Amino acid sequence: MSYAVKEMFVTLQGEGAQTGRASVFCRFAGCNLWSGREQDRATAACTFCDTDFIGTDGEGGGRFETAEALASTIEACWTGTADDSGRRYVVFTGGEPLLQLDDALIAAVKARDFEIAVETNGTIAGPAGIDWICVSPKPGGALVQTEGAELKLVYPQPELPPELFEQFAFRHFWLQPMDGPDRIANTQAAVAYCLSHPRWRLSLQTHKLIGIP
Numbered sequence: 435m436s437y438a439v440k441e442m443f444v445t446l447q448g449e450g451a452q453t454g455r456a457s458v459f460c461r462f463a464g465c466n467l468w469s470g471r472e473q474d475r476a477t478a479a480c481t482f483c484d485t486d487f488i489g490t491d492g493e494g495g496g497r498f499e500t501a502e503a504l505a506s507t508i509e510a511c512w513t514g515t516a517d518d519s520g521r522r523y524v525v526f527t528g529g530e531p532l533l534q535l536d537d538a539l540i541a542a543v544k545a546r547d548f549e550i551a552v553e554t555n556g557t558i559a560g561p562a563g564i565d566w567i568c569v570s571p572k573p574g575g576a577l578v579q580t581e582g583a584e585l586k587l588v589y590p591q592p593e594l595p596p597e598l599f600e601q602f603a604f605r606h607f608w609l610q611p612m613d614g615p616d617r618i619a620n621t622q623a624a625v626a627y628c629l630s631h632p633r634w635r636l637s638l639q640t641h642k643l644i645g646i647p
């Protein structure tokens with residue numbers, strides 16, 4: 435299978451429990467909950483997306499014909515030093531990465547000593563071998579991936595109160611304020627929720643705060 439990648443870059447993970455960790459971000463093109471076109475946003479299953487995932491024209495993007503070719507490009511993007519064994523880290527995101535991440539790509543990046551993380555909307559079950567699954571549920575998509583390392587709920591989503599998810603097997607439960615015109619009010623609301631429901635912690639998009647990708 436070939437892979438359509440919007441962009442690839444090395445940065446620090448900005449969100450959740452791995453915040454601050456050096457990471458190669460591989461952003462796949464395409465999503466099952468929105469076309470990515472502004473004219474379709476209002477009627478999409480996911481309406482608040484902060485990301486351009488259309489096409490393969492971003493920095494480091496392209497079409498990769500084989501898992502080996504994509505894994506080699508991921509390895510070339512990594513900026514760690516020679517003694518970084520056990521610390522190489524790739525985050526597959528998108529768009530929706532589980533539309534494209536497959537066994538061959540997992541094997542090819544593992545062979546290059548990478549730990550594998552995924553940022554997913556949870557509507558598609560992940561293949562085996564992913565080390566860190568972050569599920570971020572959306573109202574327009576039934577949740578299939580109900581276990582993983584962290585559940586990161588963009589807040590508020592009136593159709594998705596946090597209580598809906600406490601039954602599921604995640605190690606961490608995060609509220610991430612919805613970015614957009616109401617970011618400040620959404621942040622205050624998330625803080626208030628975490629104060630009264632301490633099982634939930636606040637996840638800030640720290641990369642946006644400090645101006646890194």
Ligand SMILES: C[S@@+](CC[C@H](N)C(=O)[O-])C[C@H]1O[C@@H](n2cnc3c(N)ncnc32)[C@H](O)[C@@H]1O
Nearest residue numbers: 482483484485528529530553554555570612613
């Ligand atoms: C762009 S999504 C791509 C991965 C996957 N499709 C998903 O939704 O989890 C990456 C992360 O950004 C979050 N996100 C998207 N738009 C956001 C916004 N406006 N404010 C805060 N977080 C947002 C998503 O919920 C997800 O955790």
Ligand SMILES: Nc1nc2[nH]cc(C(=O)O)c2c(=O)[nH]1
Nearest residue numbers: 446447448449527553641647
């Ligand atoms: N630094 C940084 N951290 C992130 N964590 C999740 C992201 C995403 O877009 O999936 C993201 C991103 O785009 N940049």
Ligand code: SF4
Nearest residue numbers: 465468480483529555
């Ligand atoms: S599911 Fe993820 S990538 Fe797709 S539109 Fe929503 S936030 Fe964006």
Ligand SMILES: [Mg+2]
Nearest residue numbers: 484485527647
């Ligand atoms: Mg992002």
